[in-house]
Amino acid sequence: MSDLQILAITRFAYPGLGMFQTEHDTVEARQAHLWSEARMTARFRTLEHVCLRTLAAQVDGDFRTIILTGDALPEPWRSRLVSLASGLPGAEVVFHPPDGQKAALSNVIRPRIDPDGPPVMYFRQDDDDGVARRFVGRCREIFGQMRPLWDRHKRLCIDFNKGVRLQLTPDGPRVEELFENHIGVGQAIFLSPDNKRTGMHFPHHRMTQLMPSLSIPDALMWVRGMDETNDSGxxxxxxxxxxxxxxxxxxxxRRFALDLPAIRASF
Incomplete structure (x- = not known):
């Protein structure tokens, strides 16, 4: 039996309200914003070539990926999403009705957790983010080293705070290497399997106030996508x-398994 239940969580154009900096008054308004052709073209590019690419390249592949999207996601995006996910072992696309973000995530995640199983490791990954090939393995290794702390508190955060901001362009990638703390990507949250809340219920920027948190600054461990469609500002x-x-x-x-010629050809 595995020592951890590991879930990667990606929200892809899910039109539920809440948990976004850019808010809308209605589900219809959010769908119109999220599912516009220009935005979907850009987000599918990063989903395929960054997010799912880095997950598929993990040295430690003992984890599952949940991709949450809206139940009314139209074609051709719907079929394309299913096709992309089929290439990632352990990936599942969940088409969920619009709901509050936290409620939807709880509805989707909780039935996929064994409450009698080992601790759960959650990591969120936006559709334009990625993690280094050794991310899952490093998290598993560090959790083992920090196990006495988790046994005491039943919650723990590991945050890799060194990474790369990345913009994909037809002329090649544009980057900035930097340190950033608790930005969501490159962060793992460990909870008891019977905890009614999931890793997505804890604001990533407040982890140091909510649970014991360990920062790891030793290696580039994430890429954070940047373009004009970002919600984060x-x-x-x-x-x-x-x-x-x-x-x-x-x-x-080498570190993130990005196929730069394929990215260039996608424009």
Whole structure:
């Protein structure tokens, strides 16, 4: 039996209300925003070439991936999403009716957890984010080292705070290497399997106030996508990114398994 139940959680254009910085008054307004052709084209590019690509490349593949989207997601996006997910072992697309984000996530995640099983590791990954190939393995290793702390508190956060901001362009990737704490990507949350809340119920930027948290600054462990469609507001910092130099391109290929020629061809 595995020592952990590990779930990667990705929300892909899910039109539930709440948990976004850009809010809408109605589900219909949110669907119109999320499912516009220009936005979906951009988000499918990052989902395929960054998010799912880095998950498929994990050295430790003993985890499951849940991709949450709306039950009314139209074609051709619906079939394309199912097709992409089919290429990732352990991935499941869940078409869920619009609901509050936390309620929807609880409805989707809780039935997929064994309450009598080992501790649960959650990590969230937006559709334009990615993690290094050793992310899952490193989290499992560090959790083992921190197990006495988890046994006492029954909740624990591991945050890798060194990574890369990434913008995909027809001319190649633009990047910025930096330290950022508790931004969501590159962060793992460990909870008891009988906890009624999931890892998505805890605001990623408040982890140090909610549970014992360990920051790991030793290696580039995440890529955070940036473009004009970002909800987080980071698009205002696109000017900081520079064209990736040869060493950085090699790093993106080796550490994150990104296929740069395929990305260029997708434009």
């Amino acid at each position: 980071v698009s205002g910092q696109l000017h900081r990114l520079k064209p990736a130099d040869p060493d950085q391109c090699t790093m993106l290929k």
